Amino acid sequence: MKALLCERFGPISELAWTDVPGQICGPMQVRYRTAVGTLGFMDTLMVRGMYQLKPPLPFVPGAVSAGVVTEVGSEVTRVRVGQRISALDYFGAFVEERVVGEEAVVATPDNVDDEQAAAFRLTFSPSYLALVKRAHLAAGETLVVTGATGGIGFSAMQLGRHLGARVIGAVGSPEKAAFLHDNGFTETIDYSRESFKDRVNELTGGDGADVIFEVIGGDIFDQSLRCINMFGRILVLGFASGRIADAPTNLPLLKNCAVIGSFLGGWMKRDPAAFIEMNEAIVKLLGDSGLRAPIARTFPMADGAAAMETLLRRDTIGKIMLAP
Numbered sequence: 001m002k003a004l005l006c007e008r009f010g011p012i013s014e015l016a017w018t019d020v021p022g023q024i025c026g027p028m029q030v031r032y033r034t035a036v037g038t039l040g041f042m043d044t045l046m047v048r049g050m051y052q053l054k055p056p057l058p059f060v061p062g063a064v065s066a067g068v069v070t071e072v073g074s075e076v077t078r079v080r081v082g083q084r085i086s087a088l089d090y091f092g093a094f095v096e097e098r099v100v101g102e103e104a105v106v107a108t109p110d111n112v113d114d115e116q117a118a119a120f121r122l123t124f125s126p127s128y129l130a131l132v133k134r135a136h137l138a139a140g141e142t143l144v145v146t147g148a149t150g151g152i153g154f155s156a157m158q159l160g161r162h163l164g165a166r167v168i169g170a171v172g173s174p175e176k177a178a179f180l181h182d183n184g185f186t187e188t189i190d191y192s193r194e195s196f197k198d199r200v201n202e203l204t205g206g207d208g209a210d211v212i213f214e215v216i217g218g219d220i221f222d223q224s225l226r227c228i229n230m231f232g233r234i235l236v237l238g239f240a241s242g243r244i245a246d247a248p249t250n251l252p253l254l255k256n257c258a259v260i261g262s263f264l265g266g267w268m269k270r271d272p273a274a275f276i277e278m279n280e281a282i283v284k285l286l287g288d289s290g291l292r293a294p295i296a297r298t299f300p301m302a303d304g305a306a307a308m309e310t311l312l313r314r315d316t317i318g319k320i321m322l323a324p
Helices: 040-047 114-120 124-134 151-162 176-182 196-203 219-222 250-255 265-271 272-289 301-313
Strands: 001-007 016-019 029-038 064-072 082-088 096-102 105-107 142-148 166-171 188-191 209-214 228-236 260-263 295-300 317-324
Touching: 001 301, 016 317, 029 040, 029 082, 029 114, 064 096, 064 142, 096 124, 114 124, 114 151, 114 272, 114 295, 114 317, 124 209, 124 228, 124 260, 124 265, 124 272, 142 295, 151 166, 151 209, 166 176, 166 196, 166 272, 176 188, 188 196, 196 219, 209 219, 209 265, 219 228, 228 250, 265 272, 295 301, 301 317
Parallel strands: 142 166, 142 209, 166 188, 209 228, 228 260, 295 317
Antiparallel strands: 001 016, 029 064, 029 096, 029 317, 064 082, 082 105
């Protein structure tokens, strides 16, 4: 079978679509034929050796894909052959056929297609963990989402609205602000043209946001500490700007605010049963509500390097998918 293979940490351009040996399906594992994978920022970091987890080389990048089960291990109880599923693990997704542990798998309902089944695992799963389980976002609160047209950011926008919050989207271009307006989000901040801090304070009458969903880091995180409400929560989900900020701890003290980390990967390995339960709840929510992750573009898996370069330019809106 073929896979997108990383033979050494370094330039993304060195990734190759090549033959790899098949994997044995163990007693608590599931084999599935890949229909589509979804690309995340973490995948690009891992290929370049910049992620906190470094797989043994060579490895197949890609955390998430969806498809149809072709084999189950003797001790598997939640999955059957012929069932449509999605699976999330740190790597191994960009391949024609994948083997994962049963705990990584979530069944796909009939009213959710494979692209959405794959996309939600890196969009609605981290945003749900952050907003519902970590920040306990309540109806009527003001939520500001940075990177609001990215996969995680736009899912947070939709989920926040679904939960009854007032949602403000912060983006880095007029085109991205226009996308939010077209999708019914009328309050936006373009931090390429205006001060993030000043605009948040202006929109909230000087009170600041109750929750800031923060994926940019750097200057935007610095400003978040200066536009968060009393008893507010700043959710830290990433550092797309490339700079990890240093937090002056007098500001959380003075604001009685909290800086809260929300890392899906660390939690899912610590409590797999709760992780499965959460994802099953999200899949049901997607089926019942019509919430969807926007799909920007689908590349052949053989063009995975070009897909990653496209993602890193940060000029797409929605998820980038890969199909075998």
